[in-house]
Amino acid sequence: MNKMLGKRAVSAHQKNLRREALLTAARELFVEAGFFDVSMAMIAKRAAMAKGTVYLYYKTKEELFLELSRRDLEIWFEDLISKLQNLPENPETHAFVKAVMATLEGRQTAIRLLSLLHLVLEQNVSREEVLNFKLDLLNHSEIAGAEIERVLPFVHQGQGVEILAAIHCQIIGWGQMTDISPVVNEVLEDKRLSPLRIDFAASLQTSLLCMVEGIKKLSSP
């Protein structure tokens, strides 16, 4: 038994501590080994709980990781919104992109979770959980979207959320293309393959820059 958590979580507060402990354990293991190679048994052990206990808090492995994604996304959104708020109106495109890029620094885990989200996390989860997740996502998206609309004057109303989705899309895309397995890494050391070696940050920054410039151009008559 985890001494820190006490014997039984009776109060809502204690239950939240348990949930938090599980998420922390899951995140650590996810970083170390990836989603597929982490088992519920490992998570339980790391969180100093019994296997069965995990299921009192999360009905499936996917639900646990979906919650983890929600937390990470929430933090990211808050960071993004805050950084956008600090931008002057109609900034250099470059400044806008830099701000977005800054929100991704040190967020490898969140980026990897984003890639898993659609492929695995939204499976084997109840309607209700998905709905809550999506409502949460929408909520944050709309706030961040509005902020984008405020900052970039050439973005018309409602387009903010779409731009957010496009950013999301590129994070997933570049994320996957650069989050490669050790074997691939080794193979890519072959000189002939140098054109296929891609840097996440550089590629994302460039493509975001193009995107924003493109939007700007297409918006003005």
Added chain:
Amino acid sequence: MNKMLGKRAVSAHQKNLRREALLTAARELFVEAGFFDVSMAMIAKRAAMAKGTVYLYYKTKEELFLELSRRDLEIWFEDLISKLQNLPENPETHAFVKAVMATLEGRQTAIRLLSLLHLVLEQNVSREEVLNFKLDLLNHSEIAGAEIERVLPFVHQGQGVEILAAIHCQIIGWGQMTDISPVVNEVLEDKRLSPLRIDFAASLQTSLLCMVEGIKKLSSP
């Protein structure tokens, strides 16, 4: 025994037919159930072969699907190159994007495979297989990249492959975001969530348009 294939694949041609049969079976099942819910046993059964026989042709499930991806990518690249060749030099951005979009029509499977590629297919596969796959990919990328450079005069040399990667990135990104599970689909019918309902083709087309316009603008002084 599969009557169509004969009893034994002795000639190289017959062996290729067997490989093809396995790929076809795998593709069908992949469409029906997705990568994770398809087992080698199912593929064997669908291809009317014994379980052990599959392993004579592909050492792992990942190797089989990697080959499937290679085939689909090859076809896609050929289509892309051909459609680019049919474009006049310096076409309307819209025409360029339309051409790219046209290559994706009816290619759901290829798009889904592209998403899996980095996450799972390039694991549990030998160095050699990955190397061959990558060399193949590079080869096609360079031809298509050169064609892009020819078609879009503002794209300077070597940038064609990068643009291809960016297209690739967006196909993966939008692909994942729109290739959703039945539960999610159901949830998204909720009116409140309409801003999160995304159409693959529309989103990709728009974002490609922006990207190309952005590149054009950033390239000209």
Added chain:
Amino acid sequence: MNKMLGKRAVSAHQKNLRREALLTAARELFVEAGFFDVSMAMIAKRAAMAKGTVYLYYKTKEELFLELSRRDLEIWFEDLISKLQNLPENPETHAFVKAVMATLEGRQTAIRLLSLLHLVLEQNVSREEVLNFKLDLLNHSEIAGAEIERVLPFVHQGQGVEILAAIHCQIIGWGQMTDISPVVNEVLEDKRLSPLRIDFAASLQTSLLCMVEGIKKLSSP
């Protein structure tokens, strides 16, 4: 579920019952079919457990049978030590051999396990398990060895364990030569082969007799 064992083995006692049930099932099947033709699945079924449950108690098939051997050896050693203790000091060689032979009556299974021990059981088992097994074996050997030294005055100190090993050797040897397959049994009915028909007890008794007499003779000046 096995009604006798209850639903869940929570206490150490209940777990031991489970282990015992598995050993019993394994022993029965071993008698019926031999080591190679017994699978973990069969053992599980016979013990009325699920396949996965077996692996909670024994990590490999070899570990299970090693434990079975340990139990059988332990019982044999206890019997041997007790029978030796009941012997007067410096008995007739014949009486000594008879005592040893008596410990083997109705111990076919133990004899067959002894033969497998070195060939297969000590493979695919962890260092630790082997070590424990060997320590156990040594422990019993030393007690029995000391008893042999007490009983046979011409046996000098430390030689008891060696004699035990020689007994062990002959049990294995005659055991293997007489534990023959049905086909061989059938073949040996051929009159010409009568010199090759060997009886375990008779052969062992004779060879032990010779051995002890030989030791006696070689020890006295």
Added chain:
Amino acid sequence: MNKMLGKRAVSAHQKNLRREALLTAARELFVEAGFFDVSMAMIAKRAAMAKGTVYLYYKTKEELFLELSRRDLEIWFEDLISKLQNLPENPETHAFVKAVMATLEGRQTAIRLLSLLHLVLEQNVSREEVLNFKLDLLNHSEIAGAEIERVLPFVHQGQGVEILAAIHCQIIGWGQMTDISPVVNEVLEDKRLSPLRIDFAASLQTSLLCMVEGIKKLSSP
């Protein structure tokens, strides 16, 4: 195709070459990896034949190894008979045992095969093969047995074969007890276990000595 063997074995001579090649391959692999870890595919490959071809010469894996054992036993018997013939009548017990021991030098493979013989090789083999093997064995045993009777005058008629069986028994017994797996070897390095460390040659020699002395003593009134 193995160039040395030619394309097709039509003549009896060529067929024998094939059989010999298979036995050689099997012996090499048996030394390297042991019976269980050698597959028919490996043997075929080593002998530069196709898998199916092996089955034209030996109906089962066991039959092949049984033949291998027969060859090795034959050679051993010839050596034994020859060495016994070179002994003077009524030699020192020690000289007799030395002669037997000398026949085992460099015959690890034969010794290991002997241990497998009863446990696995005589299974999954046709009646006929076993009969031939046994007749062969009997034949050699009788010659060698007669030689023993000649050499050791206290051995009465018919007892020679029995003594041979007892020698056989001890070779198997000590062979198994000393032919240990790497794990066991490692474990036996533990100082506490030193009494369990056994040397094949030393143990066998001692036990043969005792046996012969015992027989001598028990034979004389």
Added chain:
DNA sequence: TATGAATGAGAGTTCATTCAT
């Protein structure tokens, strides 16, 4: 005679999930 593709049962093992305690 020779081949090697095909078989397919079965091996050991894992693990998300359930549920008696």
Added chain:
DNA sequence: TATGAATGAACTCTCATTCAT
């Protein structure tokens, strides 16, 4: 609420043997 024993389907993969060619 917490436990962890139990489940059992599913997994990948092996290999002696068969048999169409």
